[in-house]
Amino acid sequence: MEDISEFIKKIEFEIDEIESETINPETKFRELEEWSSMMGLIFIALIDTEYDVTVNGDDLINCVTVQDLYNVVKSKIQ
Amino acid sequence: MGLTSINNINIRAIAACVPKKEESNFDYELLTESEKKLLVKTTGIEKRRVARDGLCTSDMCLESAEQIIKEFNINKEEIDVLIFVSQTLDYFLPATSIILQDRLGLSKNTVAFDIVLGCSGYVYGLSVISGLMSNGNFKKGLLLVGDKSTFSLSKEDKSTYPLFGDVGTATYIEYDPNASPIDFNLQSDGSGYEAIIIPDGGTRSPWTEETDKVIEIEKGVKRNKRNLWLDGIEVFNFSLREAAPNIRELLEYNNTTTDDYDYFVFHQANKLMNESIRKKLKLPAEKVPYSLQDYGNTSSGSIPLTMVTQLGGKIENKSNIILSAFGVGLSWGAAAIKNANIKCLPLIEMD
Numbered sequence: 001m002e003d004i005s006e007f008i009k010k011i012e013f014e015i016d017e018i019e020s021e022t023i024n025p026e027t028k029f030r031e032l033e034e035w036s037s038m039m040g041l042i043f044i045a046l047i048d049t050e051y052d053v054t055v056n057g058d059d060l061i062n063c064v065t066v067q068d069l070y071n072v073v074k075s076k077i078q
Numbered sequence: 079m080g081l082t083s084i085n086n087i088n089i090r091a092i093a094a095c096v097p098k099k100e101e102s103n104f105d106y107e108l109l110t111e112s113e114k115k116l117l118v119k120t121t122g123i124e125k126r127r128v129a130r131d132g133l134c135t136s137d138m139c140l141e142s143a144e145q146i147i148k149e150f151n152i153n154k155e156e157i158d159v160l161i162f163v164s165q166t167l168d169y170f171l172p173a174t175s176i177i178l179q180d181r182l183g184l185s186k187n188t189v190a191f192d193i194v195l196g197c198s199g200y201v202y203g204l205s206v207i208s209g210l211m212s213n214g215n216f217k218k219g220l221l222l223v224g225d226k227s228t229f230s231l232s233k234e235d236k237s238t239y240p241l242f243g244d245v246g247t248a249t250y251i252e253y254d255p256n257a258s259p260i261d262f263n264l265q266s267d268g269s270g271y272e273a274i275i276i277p278d279g280g281t282r283s284p285w286t287e288e289t290d291k292v293i294e295i296e297k298g299v300k301r302n303k304r305n306l307w308l309d310g311i312e313v314f315n316f317s318l319r320e321a322a323p324n325i326r327e328l329l330e331y332n333n334t335t336t337d338d339y340d341y342f343v344f345h346q347a348n349k350l351m352n353e354s355i356r357k358k359l360k361l362p363a364e365k366v367p368y369s370l371q372d373y374g375n376t377s378s379g380s381i382p383l384t385m386v387t388q389l390g391g392k393i394e395n396k397s398n399i400i401l402s403a404f405g406v407g408l409s410w411g412a413a414a415i416k417n418a419n420i421k422c423l424p425l426i427e428m429d
Contacts, residue, residue, distance in 0.1 A: 016119070017112075036113055037237065038120045041314050045354045048318050057311040 001077050004070045014042050025067035047073055080264035081331045084208040088254035093142035094247040094386040095426040096127040108236040108298050122349025126243035126374035128228045135166045136174050138246025139222035141426050146250045154183050159219035160190040163203035163378050166226040197345050197405025199378030201413050205262045207251055214253050221249040225377035230276050232301035238308050243374035247382035263328040264411035273312040274406040278303035317351050317404045322358040325402055328412045345403040346370035346380035390422040
């Protein structure tokens with residue numbers, strides 16, 4: 001899997017009103033001003049389309065930071 | 079295997095009826111301005127039709143059926159089969175289809191029964207009526223499909239209220255030995271039954287004093303156990319996982335490819351989900367029509383409503399069409415219709 005900086009670029013691209021380079025691996029995504037439960041669906045669709053991996057509700061609940069989410073995706077690819 | 083092929087069935091016409099009353103998600107007070115924008119961007123749903131008190135699914139289906147009967151000048155005595163597919167029935171019992179037999183003035187020889195399915199209901203209903211009529215004993219049939227989903231929604235639940243709209247549709251089916259076979263791939267997974275559920279009111283969990291107690295799940299999400307409960311993420315994942323492989327299996331079964339089809343009509347769930355499925359199947363956008371921007375998720379009626387509002391006049395000359403539906407149950411399926419000449423009648427609105 002590509003490194004986390006590419007992953008972050010894709011996430012930033014999906015969030016319309018966010019300045020690029022706002023997100024880093026330690027960002028707690030639920031604390032972003034733009035966060036809402038619908039953003040969860042956007043992340044799931046993005047990950048499904050880009051990496052062909054399914055992140056379920058429990059996976060998402062257990063993730064706090066962007067790094068956590070990246071790790072989940074990476075572990076599912078392997 | 080849920081794969082099957084049914085001969086001798088000609089889908090002649092589709093009609094749809096929606097309530098006149100329209101609500102816009104931009105007017106929904108529980109959402110902030112940025113949430114509204116995100117909702118419309120993600121779900122694609124801007125407006126919905128909401129049936130007033132007293133206007134039932136069966137009333138809208140009846141109007142649609144009457145429109146077809148008039149347009150094709152059908153002798154009511156000749157209608158052999160009437161199937162009503164809905165999760166919003168007139169009564170617990172008797173079956174709504176039987177009441178509709180009388181209201182439509184059909185003969186007492188009519189075979190009439192209900193099928194209780196939601197999102198997947200149109201594809202399932204089509205398979206049942208086709209199977210029933212395939213051997214030629216029954217020549218003409220009506221498939222009435224729709225839901226008044228707004229009946230069970232909590233207005234204070236921002237995770238469901240802005241999504242659903244109401245519709246009642248009718249599809250006219252004829253026995254025709256020259257028709258191309260219709261192929262189906264039907265599936266179900268009851269382990270996901272809680273993903274979309276109205277918890278109380280059946281025999282498993284009857285109404286009690288607890289039923290009407292409002293539960294606050296999170297800010298902006300208040301509902302009781304008469305209301306529809308929706309686990310958005312689970313349903314989303316289910317649809318992403320199952321819809322595309324279900325269609326691929328069907329195409330393998332009937333030896334066709336996506337290029338052989340003119341249109342892919344998906345259950346109108348939400349735009350992000352449907353677009354993800356479209357991309358998985360590598361379908362061009364112009365082959366995938368949408369009605370959800372104007373009508374929301376219209377449950378089992380979403381496929382015929384989309385055909386009526388988006389494909390009028392476009393599928394009357396040997397069109398090949400895939401229908402794909404997925405949702406509550408969990409239940410899902412697809413149908414491949416070849417050489418279709420389907421007349422989509424103008425949309426009806428009802429006060």
